[in-house]
Amino acid sequence: xxxxxxxxxxxxxxxxxxxxxxxxxxxxxxxxxxxxxxxxxxxxxxxxxxxxxxxxxxxxxxxxxxxxxxxxxxxxxxxxxxxxxxxxxxxxxxxxxxxxxxxxxxxxxxxxxxxxxxxxxxxxxxxxxxxxxxxxxxxxxxxxxxxxxxxxxxxxxxxxxxxxxxxxxxxxxxxxxxxxxxxxxxxxxxxxxxxxxxxxxxxxxxxxxxxxxxxxxxxxxxxxxxxxxxxxxxxxxxxxxxxxxxxxxxxxxxxxxxxxxxxx
Amino acid sequence: xxxxxxxxxxxxxxxxxxxxxxxxxxxxxxxxxxxxxxxxxxxxxxxxxxxxxxxxxxxxxxxxxxxxxxxxxxxxxxxxxxxxxxxxxxxxxxxxxxxxxxxxxxxxxxxxxxxxxxxxxxxxxxxxxxxxxxxxxxxxxxxxxxxxxxxxxxxxxxxxxxxxxxxxxxxxxxxxxxxxxxxxxxxxxxxxxxxxxxxxxxxxxxxxxxxxxxxxxxxxxxxxxxxxxxxxxxxxxxxxxxxxxxxxxxxxxxxxxxxxxxxxxxxxxxxxxxxxxxxxxxxxxxxxxxxxxxxxxxxxxxxxxxxxxxxxxxxxxxxxxxxxxxxxxxxxxxxxxxxxx
Amino acid sequence: xxxxxxxxxxxxxxxxxxxxxxxxxxxxxxxxxxxxxxxxxxxxxxxxxxxxxxxxxxxxxxxxxxxxxxxxxxxxxxxxxxxxxxxxxxxxxxxxxxxxxxxxxxxxxxxxxxxxxxxxxxxxxxxxxxxxxxxxxxxxxxxxxxxxxxxxxxxxxxxxxxxxxxxxxxxxxxxxxxxxxxxxxxxxxxxxxxxxxxxxxxxxxxxxxxxxxxxxxxxxxxxxxxxxxxxxxxxxxxxxxxxxxxxxxxxxxxxxxxxxxxxxxxx
Numbered sequence: 001x002x003x004x005x006x007x008x009x010x011x012x013x014x015x016x017x018x019x020x021x022x023x024x025x026x027x028x029x030x031x032x033x034x035x036x037x038x039x040x041x042x043x044x045x046x047x048x049x050x051x052x053x054x055x056x057x058x059x060x061x062x063x064x065x066x067x068x069x070x071x072x073x074x075x076x077x078x079x080x081x082x083x084x085x086x087x088x089x090x091x092x093x094x095x096x097x098x099x100x101x102x103x104x105x106x107x108x109x110x111x112x113x114x115x116x117x118x119x120x121x122x123x124x125x126x127x128x129x130x131x132x133x134x135x136x137x138x139x140x141x142x143x144x145x146x147x148x149x150x151x152x153x154x155x156x157x158x159x160x161x162x163x164x165x166x167x168x169x170x171x172x173x174x175x176x177x178x179x180x181x182x183x184x185x186x187x188x189x190x191x192x193x194x195x196x197x198x199x200x201x202x203x204x205x206x207x208x209x210x211x212x213x214x215x216x217x218x219x220x221x222x223x224x225x226x227x228x229x230x231x232x233x234x235x236x237x238x239x240x241x242x243x244x245x246x247x248x249x250x251x252x253x254x255x256x257x258x259x260x261x262x263x264x
Numbered sequence: 265x266x267x268x269x270x271x272x273x274x275x276x277x278x279x280x281x282x283x284x285x286x287x288x289x290x291x292x293x294x295x296x297x298x299x300x301x302x303x304x305x306x307x308x309x310x311x312x313x314x315x316x317x318x319x320x321x322x323x324x325x326x327x328x329x330x331x332x333x334x335x336x337x338x339x340x341x342x343x344x345x346x347x348x349x350x351x352x353x354x355x356x357x358x359x360x361x362x363x364x365x366x367x368x369x370x371x372x373x374x375x376x377x378x379x380x381x382x383x384x385x386x387x388x389x390x391x392x393x394x395x396x397x398x399x400x401x402x403x404x405x406x407x408x409x410x411x412x413x414x415x416x417x418x419x420x421x422x423x424x425x426x427x428x429x430x431x432x433x434x435x436x437x438x439x440x441x442x443x444x445x446x447x448x449x450x451x452x453x454x455x456x457x458x459x460x461x462x463x464x465x466x467x468x469x470x471x472x473x474x475x476x477x478x479x480x481x482x483x484x485x486x487x488x489x490x491x492x493x494x495x496x497x498x499x500x501x502x503x504x505x506x507x508x509x510x511x512x513x514x515x516x517x518x519x520x521x522x523x524x525x526x527x528x529x530x531x532x533x534x535x536x537x538x539x540x541x542x543x544x545x546x547x548x549x550x551x552x553x554x555x556x557x558x559x560x561x562x563x564x565x566x567x568x569x570x571x572x573x574x575x576x577x578x579x580x581x582x583x584x585x586x587x588x589x590x591x592x593x594x595x596x597x598x599x600x601x602x603x604x605x
Numbered sequence: 606x607x608x609x610x611x612x613x614x615x616x617x618x619x620x621x622x623x624x625x626x627x628x629x630x631x632x633x634x635x636x637x638x639x640x641x642x643x644x645x646x647x648x649x650x651x652x653x654x655x656x657x658x659x660x661x662x663x664x665x666x667x668x669x670x671x672x673x674x675x676x677x678x679x680x681x682x683x684x685x686x687x688x689x690x691x692x693x694x695x696x697x698x699x700x701x702x703x704x705x706x707x708x709x710x711x712x713x714x715x716x717x718x719x720x721x722x723x724x725x726x727x728x729x730x731x732x733x734x735x736x737x738x739x740x741x742x743x744x745x746x747x748x749x750x751x752x753x754x755x756x757x758x759x760x761x762x763x764x765x766x767x768x769x770x771x772x773x774x775x776x777x778x779x780x781x782x783x784x785x786x787x788x789x790x791x792x793x794x795x796x797x798x799x800x801x802x803x804x805x806x807x808x809x810x811x812x813x814x815x816x817x818x819x820x821x822x823x824x825x826x827x828x829x830x831x832x833x834x835x836x837x838x839x840x841x842x843x844x845x846x847x848x849x850x851x852x853x854x855x856x857x858x859x860x861x862x863x864x865x866x867x868x869x870x871x872x
Contacts, residue, residue: 018785018788020783020785020788020789021785021787021788022788023788024788024789024791024792025788025791025792027792028791028792028795031792031795031796032795032798034811035798035799035802038806038807038808038811039664039802039806041806042664042665042805042806043657043661043664045665046661046662046663046664046665046666047661047662048662050660050661050662052660052661168634169632169634169635169638170632170634170635171632171635171639173639173642174635174638174639174640174641174642174643174727175638175642176642177642177643177645177646178641178642178645178646181645181646181649182645182649185649185652185653190649190653191653191656191657195656195657195660196656197656197659197660200656279868334706337709337710338709338710339706339709339710339867340868341865358709359712359713359714360712362709362710362711362712362713363712365710367710369706369707372703372704372706372707374707374710374711376624376628377628378627378628378629378631379624379627379628383624383627386620387620387621387624390616390617390620391617391711391712391713392712393613
């Protein structure tokens with residue numbers, strides 16, 4: 001376990017060097033929040049007789065939180081893995097006494113911390129304390145915290161699966177971009193799930209992607225949630241986490257065997 | 265105006281290098297800093313090369329070789345001095361200059377990575393506006409010299425380093441340039457391929473009278489190909505002339521390594537050394553004592569080795585002898601040493 | 606540059622495109638996946654607009670089909686960037702490895718040579734998607750269609766595309782000084798999200814920023830106004846082509862300046 005922590009530390013330092021990228025990465029997210037603000041303000045201004053199931057503040061908070069969480073999770077694990085696979089450096093890592101998946105996790109977990117500091121926390125603070133958006137900071141915050149952790153684990157596994165696929169394709173650009181776009185859309189990151197028309201909303205409720213952004217956000221801002229709802233939410237998340245974890249392990253083991261048999 | 269293919273006069277290129285600071289705030293401060301120092305990459309070099317010559321361009325790393333070549337190929341602009349390649353000033357007329365030159369940077373291919381070789385050649389034909397006849401003639405020539413047709417269908421990325429280098433060299437000659445610059449073409453290659461590459465260069469030079477400037481660290485390249493060498497060190501030319509003359513200059517031709525008995529007294533060896541230098545002054549330029557070896561350098565090609573051995577054997581028992589021609593490398597080293605004094 | 610020289614460059618360009626496609630065709634899986642990825646992103650964008658408009662009548666007076674029009678228009682004006690300038694993402698890589706030097710050694714303009722090398726065929730899927738969406742909304746809006754309109758359409762799309770291309774080229778040029786500009790490029794590229802909505806949604810301050818400082822409003826909003834709202838913003842609409850050309854000249858010159866700065870060394 002200790003060795004993994006050292007690994008995390010090492011890559012954290014490496015990341016610090018990329019301040020330029022941290023800056024622009026964060027700026028991009030803030031600018032997107034700006035767009036959300038103006039776009040939805042305009043949308044709500046244009047409502048005459050109609051009304052939506054969420055008011056402007058809720059929608060804005062919801063989508064900004066989605067951006068903040070997306071920013072938190074975005075560590076480009078898929079690109080990293082694909083680079084390792086294609087350059088052959090993967091074989092070097094495989095000779096070490098490490099579990100590759102766990103290794104990648106700890107390698108990138110330090111970036112999550114940086115993302116937290118440069119993107120997620122600032123947005124949360126601005127939303128809550130400067131813009132005075134409706135965010136509860138009670139016991140739900142603890143559940144929010146847990147929820148986000150599980151969301152990240154699910155996201156990481158999806159990222160990992162995409163990255164490993166790099167072995168079969170030369171570039172993962174298409175997959176990576178699709179993955180982000182699909183997850184964002186299907187988890188309410190572009191339009192909040194409650195605002196979807198009935199038939200589509202039902203589909204989204206069944207799909208696993210709502211666990212990634214939608215659920216943590218609901219935990220944080222939904223005032224009508226009870227302890228039961230929080231626990232229910234966590235259980236559903238854990239369920240999907242186990243599904244994706246199993247999928248990623250099996251997929252990885254199969255690919256690893258394939259590499260071993262057929263050469264890198 | 266005598267038409268020298270390469271004419272360079274008093275060329276200078278200095279680089280401004282920022283004194284970099286540590287850490288994040290250091291980097292920020294650097295943005296506003298005016299704390300520079302100058303690196304004199306090229307410090308007043310002049311040379312003239314005629315058509316059809318193959319000239320070796322030697323120098324330690326950082327001596328200014330690459331910078332000079334980059335100026336000759338139009339990549340960099342000099343700070344002062346004159347330079348004409350085929351009568352064209354490279355940095356002023358980059359495109360026109362490019363039409364007359366071929367360039368190969370060892371290990372970096374300029375061919376298209378995923379394309380079969382013949383397709384790369386075809387694109388080059390379009391880019392250089394090579395007419396059909398010349399194109400066909402050159403391909404036939406290449407086929408004749410090294411049988412390149414076996415590689416036509418192969419993409420560059422599937423080739424070995426040696427094959428890639430051969431293809432890059434051929435590509436640089438495809439448009440019949442007047443000058444070809446080869447920057448370390450044999451680096452990283454195995455002996456067999458190196459030989460092939462050298463043969464290719466020699467043949468192409470012979471057939472097309474192309475002027476070739478060969479920058480290299482490999483002395484075997486030099487010996488095989490370059491009658492004339494230009495040696496550069498710290499931005500200045502320290503030798504420009506024939507390789508043969510270099511040996512003459514340092515009076516370094518052959519070496520002999522003579523092993524004497526293990527139990528020979530050191531003092532005896534020291535005395536012997538003085539005697540050798542004294543008696544064979546006309547033939548021996550230096551004598552080094554290393555453990556139980558006498559390393560003798562001869563300043564003539566023709567020596568009476570037997571006489572010298574007999575002389576030595578009178579004093580100490582000669583156990584073994586090994587002679588060799590002096591390595592070009594050592595002679596070059598001598599030039600560096602001399603210029604740095 | 607004479608006509609002969611222009612013809613030369615056009616010929617070489619077709620050679621480059623052909624060879625790049627040939628090269629890419631070897632990676633069939635990637636080819637397929639990239640197209641799917643591009644389609645997915647564009648369709649999801651479309652879907653988002655659809656979902657929003659299921660519950661609302663308009664955005665500040667802009668109807669569903671008008672927003673679709675702007676969206677389709679933006680896909681079209683972003684296509685030339687994708688198709689012809691995709692190599693700009695590789696600039697940091699070429700500069701760091703020193704491979705960039707090869708662009709100086711042929712009798713070709715460096716800007717041309719660099720960007721001609723890569724033709725991103727997946728951009729065609731974006732182009733086609735854009736055409737479909739634009740045509741659909743054009744019909745639904747009952748807009749006039751004739752030869753003149755077609756000509757205007759092409760000009761306005763090209764103007765918009767020049768703006769985005771210029772912004773990205775300028776971003777990539779910074780690599781000649783700073784090397785690792787990929788985060789900056791990502792940032793500028795993300796700005797294209799803004800091109801899909803009417804610039805009126807912003808307050809006056811940001812409207813100014815996105816019209817005149819980082820002029821992404823000229824990528825699709827202003828040019829598309831030639832067809833949508835003839836009355837408003839007349840001046841801004843008609844200077845679109847000039848903005849595009851001006852920016853492109855700036856971007857080109859800046860890039861060439863960068864190539865002069867490059868020392869030909871790797872890091």
